[in-house]
Amino acid sequence: MRFGRLVAFAAMIFTTLFASFSTHSADTFVFTAIPDQDESRLKERFDKVAAYLSDALDVPVKYIPVKSYPAAVTAFRNNQVQLAWFGGLSGVQARNAVEGSRAIAQGAEDPLFETYFIAHSSTGLKASDSFPGGIAGMTFTFGSKGSTSGRLMPEFHIRENLGKSPDEAFEKVGFSGDHSKTIALVQSGAYQVGAVNFQVWKKELEAGIVDPAKVSVIWQTPPYPDYQWSIRGDVDERWSEGFTEKVTQALVDMKDPDLLASFPRTAFIPASNSDFQPIEDTAKALKLID
Amino acid sequence: MRVQRPEYPAAVKVSLAFVGLALACLAVADLSISTLDPWTELQRMAWGLLTPDFLAIPSLWDALLKTVSFALCGVALGASAGFLLAQAFHWGPVRWLCAFVRAVHEIFWAFILLQIFGLTPLTGILAIAIPYAGICAKVYSETLEEAPAAALALLPAGSSRISAFFFVRLPDVWVHIKNYTSYRFECGLRSSAVLGFIGLPTLGFHLETAFGEGLYSEAAALLMIFYLLIATLRYWMRPRLLPLYVLAAPFLLGAGAEMQMSNLLRFFTQDIIPAPLRNADLGAAETWQALAEWLQYLWSQQALPGMIATVVLTQIALVATGLLALGFFPLISRQFMGPVGRRLGHVFLVVLRSTPEFILAYVFLQLWGPSMLPAVVALALHNGAIIGHLLGRYSDQLRLRPDASRGINRYGYEILPRLYGQYLAFLFYRWEIIMRETAILGILGIATLGFYIDSALSEIRLDRVVLLILFTATLNIGIDSLSRQIRQRLRLSHQIRET
Structure with a gap:
């Protein structure tokens, strides 16, 4: 009985073993995308x-998944990926780290991207055309720390309009990690106000x-x-x-x-x-990059 | 006439001191509840839990296999290195090296290794193996020290040290080493899964995704599979099968990305050099002025406030862990429960201790809003379940008189007094671990040291990351040595290693 189990187990191992030795060509062009x-x-x-x-392109191309913004930047920097779909800020970070790298394409929507400030209904805040000064003193959540729409731009506007850092302007400041969580946390009232990528908002809506009765823009x-x-500068050579x-x-x-x-x-x-x-200048002003 | 007041035993005094300290920390901690409307999201979570979807994740089997493989490779390498290091543990530098490597959380090791080796299996293996080598070295060497000396004295004069080691010292303690290593493997499985949160292709990878997107049925399925993996550990982790497992595991890790030596070089010669010194004129006074300002900024704005928040959170969570453990251990103890009750108790404790704290913290964040409260409760439940488990097993070994009291009297007058030393020892071992775990709760907006490390990472400022990790390690080493001194003062047994 025990021997039988052993044989079955060995068989299982060998099948997986062969599966994992599948071809891994030397000059595969590899790309990744930030998991936003x-x-x-x-x-x-x-x-x-x-x-x-x-x-x-007529070359082998592979996608590898990463778990975070900095992981995508690191993979680009370490030449483990040569092409990446970055956010504004992560793209600037990555291109600053790799000499000769270039932004080559963007979505038709990307030149005019937006961040929505969203609030729980109990705050009594209503949609307005000017910056909602009433959010001062409330609890606030950003998205990921490295996100352009979830962190960089909202922080810029908060400093610009409230004249204070988020830590000083709000009672509490959190980083939800991603846009979906930002929405969930504001909807439940765990945080009163949040900043979210407008596309994710529209999609979840x-x-x-x-x-809409609980949370609104x-x-x-x-x-x-x-x-x-963004693509590395050394791909033509390679x-x-x-x-x-x-x-x-x-x-x-x-x-x-x-x-x-x-x-x-x-x-x-x-x-x-x-x-x-503009993104690079903003990141410098917020001291997120040197 | 003066009334003579009873002299409390040292263990009770120490306990009261810690409770007092935690109360003082409570006074400065923010434990407010601010959520308005958590029920929609909690309902979704509950519904997900009731309708686990095992088919939604196409690579589930692969993730499961990789979780086990990374744990096996990491623990095998770590335990072997630890065993070798244990032989030289009397030598100061080895001891310090071990203290340092185990003072850094495996998530932070993974972050550093990710910079050097990138998204390769080696990153995951070493992230487990390095800290585990430090932990194993310490425990193995303590175990070897406690081997009975009587057998050694019987050896004929002139026996070589090597034969003495393999024929006398090692056999005496082999059982302890084996038990501890298999316990380490359970920890390795948890580490392996948690490393998925930052990109290892293990269960945690999919769990973090599913949970983050609110796909609670998927998340529930992944969690249940993980509970099952842990709960059935003793059925599939047979010593006889171990060599086969260890041989097979490296082949199951997958290929990952390519590795380049230039990254290693760059990490040590550029990345971790403080920014003011990089490409600067080292002869110029301004360079050093800039370095001083850089250090001053990191210390006053991040390291110091981070340490204070870390210590405050740790002390409260430690005492809360202690209280919960006292409530949890009877659930699995023969002294209090029948076989059915114990089984249920085991399930309950497996679930609590195998649910990553990050997930517990998120659920409580939904429930109570951002404050230290979700963090304290998450840490206390997780660690309380671990100590409750160890304490419950320990209580089974106690022999009671046939006419011993039952129920609450048995708990208060028979079991607890006899367990108490052991209980404190478990907690003191866990102290440093709780501190390390405070690192991963940045979502709550609690600015612990881990929060600042995470921020520096997201800004790709590795010089800051390394400096802050050094501060964290120093703090952990300090706690570790304080804990050892207290244990020695209280003469708590060295026999506990399973925390």
Whole structure:
């Protein structure tokens, strides 16, 4: 009996063993994406994007999942990925860390991205066109610490309008970790006010996760540039002359709505490093980068 | 006439001192409840718990296998290294090295290793193996020291030290080493799962995702599988199968990304060099002025307030853990419960101690709003369940008179007094661990040292990360040595290693 179990176990091990030795080609072009929403389906959907890119570029392409913004930046910096779908701030961090790297494409929506300030109904705050000064002294949650829409831009506007750091301006300040949690925490009243990526808000509102009677948008920030594809500077050398252009073209040519839904964007348009200068300046002003 | 007041035993005095300290901390801690409307989200969670969805995660089997494999590789490597280090543990530098490596939480090891090795299996293995080597070295060496000396004295003159070690000292303590190592493996499974939160492809990876997105049916399925894994440990972790497991595990970790030596070099020669010194003129006075300001800023704005918050939270959580453990241990003790009750008690404690504190903290955050309260309760439930478990097992070994009292009298007059020394020892061992665990509760907006480390990481400022980790390690070493002194003063047994 015991021997039988042992044999079964050994058989199981060997099958898995062979599975894990599957081909791992030396010059695979690898990319990643910051896990800002819908993480659970990210791998499935980005594997499709990898297949598309592989076809278009004629080199093996692989997607590897990461768990956090800094992990995506680190992987880019360590040359474990050569291309990444970053947020505004993480893109600036990554390109500053890798000489010669470039922002090559962004979503059609990204030049005009927004952050929504949302509040629990019990605060009595109503939607307004100007910054809601009434949030001072309440409890407030950002999203992830490294997020542009969930942290950088809202903090900038808070400092600008309240003249204080978030720690001083609010009774308590939290970092929920991601946009969905920000919504859940404000909806339950755990935090009174929060800052959230406007796209995630719209999506959750449509999906019926948001209860408009409990939580609502009280202010939207002026638009700013956010997400983008960034590529390392040494890929032309490693793959072929003009590889960067080919990747840019492949991204801009991506028309399949199913693929674009992974981001979610309606189309990709070309981008350049200078498009994100406002983000870099803001991050410097907030001393988030040197 | 003066009434003679009773002299309390030292153990009681120490306990009261700790309770007093915790009360003082409570006075400065913020424990307010501010949530208005937690029930929608809690209902969703409860519904998820009732409708676990085992099919929603396509790579569930793979994640399960990897959770076990990382734990096996990490613990095997850590325990082997620990065993070797234990032989030289009398040598100061080895002792200090071990104290340092175990003072850093495995999550922080993983963060550092991620910078060097990237998203490779090696990162995960070493993140477990390095701190575990330090822990095992300490425990193994204490165990070896306590081996009875009588057998050694019987050896003929001229026996080599190596034969003496393998034929006399080691056999005497082998059982203890084996038991401890298998306990470490359970901890390794928890570590392996928790490392998924930061990117290891283990159960925690999917759990964090599912939980973060409010997919509570998936989260419940993952948690249940994890409970099952822990609860059935003794059925599948057979010594006979161990060599096979250890041989197979490295092949099950998957490939990960490529590794580059240049990253290692860059980490040590640039990343961790304080920013003011990087590419600066080391001869110039301004450089050193800038360094002084940098240190001053980190110390006064982050390290010091971080340490205060860490200590306040730790002291309250420690006493709360102690109180809960006293309530928990009878649930699995033969002295109080029948077989059915004990089984239920075991299930209850497995669930509490295997649920990552992060998840407990999030649930309580929903319930009570941001303050230290969710953190204290999460830490206390998790650690209280661990100590309750150990204490319950220990209480089974106590022999009572056939006519011993029952119920509350048995608890108060028979069991508790005899357990009390052991109980304190468990708590003092756990003290430092609770402190390390305060690191991962940044979501609550409690600015512990771990919160600042996480912030520095998200700003990709590794020089700050390393400095803050050094502060954390120093604080942990301090607590560890204080705990040892108190244990020695109270003459608490060295025999407890299972915390």
